[in-house]
Amino acid sequence: MNIRRATVRAVLWRGVLFALLWWALTDGRPGSWGVGGVSVALATAASLALLPPVGTCVSRIGLVRFLVFFFVQSLRGGVQVAAFALRPRPGLRPGFHDIALRLPAGLGRILLANTLSLLPGTLSVELDGDRLCLHVLDETAPTEREVRVVEDRLAHMLGLELDTTA
Amino acid sequence: MSLAELLGDALLVAGAAFFFAGTVGLLRFPDVYTRLHALAKADNLGLGLIVLGLLLHAPGWATGIKLVLIWLLALAASATVGFLIARRARRHGIAPWRAGDGE
């Protein structure tokens, strides 16, 4: 019962999302919905086949907060890399950094690894179980603290429980 | 020229500057991991700023969504590809460059 509700929700949300994208692609021209309906249906079907609906519910406030955080941080990341590149002496102190994740397995960890690759100073190198290996541009930076912040935000957005014993 | 257009132009120039920084990083950074940093961050920020700049010139919502979609796709692609290449490099035993190694 719960699973069926999740499926219906997923179909609706993804269908609406693809329809919105179709509208944007076609610039809202009215005659497009014949082909558009078929395309949206096919894309939704492909999406359901490839990513079966899961029960997670994205918190809207969490999503907005995460997006704002992400934009600000990726701006910082770009500025930092640009500064390293353009300084007369780059002053890089790179190295690997291993971190045990508190997020549960699944989408959360994958999103975390991808996000960290775009945030200042970190690049995901390996994700195996709950171990995430990062390459950092500056070994002396408080990498672990920043990762914990991103974890908190992601957990809030996806409604996940953090494993605080780790 | 309106304020929005001026701001848009400024964002376009800033975006191109970040692309330039990314290229400099690609050439100057000492090893493959640091170069991946340059590619994943500077270039995506450059593309983001250019998209933002064009948004201020853009004629409507639909084009705006399309532009943002392009940026998001580039973000997703470079994050995943950067991860895969860095992972492969580590598997191949390529040690990261350390301060003091010389180039």
Added chain:
Amino acid sequence: MTLTFALAIFLLLNLIVALVRVARGPTPADRLLAALLFGTTGSAILLLLAEAMGQPSLLDTALVFALLAAITGVAFARRAWREEAPDDEPR
């Protein structure tokens, strides 16, 4: 000369300079990075050209560039870069 066109030229120059990385290497991944750079910068150039030439259809080309940007890199990591082969040509 419009600003967008000037920036497109600037980005194209950027790309050409980045080709130095293809020549220098040293690992295959370093060489491929330049090709990956072409994905992002290429779509930026197309966006600017779409604006400068008044051709909105070039936005679709930029979209396709960004959508397929991952494939080359993934193909490289999954298939081509198997082991540290010396930089010589197979006979």
Added chain:
Amino acid sequence: MKRALPVVIVALAALLGAALAAAMLDLPPHAVRLPGAVAANLAASGVAHPITAVLLNFRGYDTLLEIAVLLLALFGVLALVKPHAAGAAHPAHPLLQTLARLLAPLMVLVAGYLLWIGASAPGGAFQAGAVLAAAGVLLRLAGLLPTWAAPNLLLRVGLALGLLVFVAVAAAVLGHATLLTYPPALAGGLILVIEASLTLSIGLILAALYLASTEVRP
């Protein structure tokens, strides 16, 4: 003697290039005005985009033969691979799988968009088919698709569908006029049907060219 051969080849090629360039600079203006001819007949073609009109109406012939050539190339590849080498998928890292699972549906949507927009602006069956094929390539690289060294019946139908529909439509309108000349009233609809099946077939054939010829090693 053997060392000299490449030098001679390069010199001759350079000469050919120079001759080509000289001939181009010397060309008289166009004798036939094709753009005008296309524009004059565009209204009767059933689509509003000149290139789609040329591909599927005025020169539909070329496109028909082109899809046949694609199919032949695939037959060649399929004849070369060993069917028993066909293997299951080797799943890639979850990160890559997630990317492929997210992007492939989007590629389907964009392929539909390119197909639709081909009637009035740049786009069409070829571009849409190429994007569709890219979805197959990405899924294969993520280890989510098996090789297609030995296509099953459904896949074979899909591969041939474009050619079959094209030929069927051509035969159906044969009574009307010469080969591949559509009645103007029906042209738009017929072209859409042909284009949709062409997109599917081109996408599948291009994907199969990759999926059949690549090995199974993880």
Added chain:
Amino acid sequence: MSATLAFDLLLIVALVWSAARALTVADLFRGVVLLIVFGLLMALAWARLGAPDIALAEAAIGAGLTGALLLDAVGHLRAKREPGA
């Protein structure tokens, strides 16, 4: 010199140079990377030539298929050579 002409000349130089280098560099992998780059530059050339249809097709095929096919072939060659080498 007008801006468009500068862009076109720059693009043409890059096209011809990457094509020539793709065939003459000693390392085969480098040649393949340069051909991928060449394909992406061709998409820009079609955009400048006022042929967005072809630019779309070239972008889709150059980014989505050529790279995958050629890189696969390089990997295959390396893998074949390794055991004997």
Added chain:
Amino acid sequence: MSVGLLYALAGAALFAIGLAGLLALPHLLRKILAFNILGSGAFLILVGLGQRDGSVDPVPQAMVLTGIVVAIAATALALALARQLLERTGRMQLPEDRPDAETDDA
């Protein structure tokens, strides 16, 4: 000089480079790269010359569109053939025709 003619001239250069590579390079993968460059050169000539007076001509553009898709199919077929050759002979080069080849076979 129009944009079309400029790119047509570049196409002639690419055509020459590709042709020289196709004939002079021994390695089969290189020959395939050269074939692709040669094809791109021919496409540029077709479209560029078609619009050398500045107007856009849809007919060569449509032809080139089919040509690009056929070229990638040909590339895939050529790669499969080259692979087969590698499988059988362990080499990525065409066997040389030597004048004394018949005596070897006999």
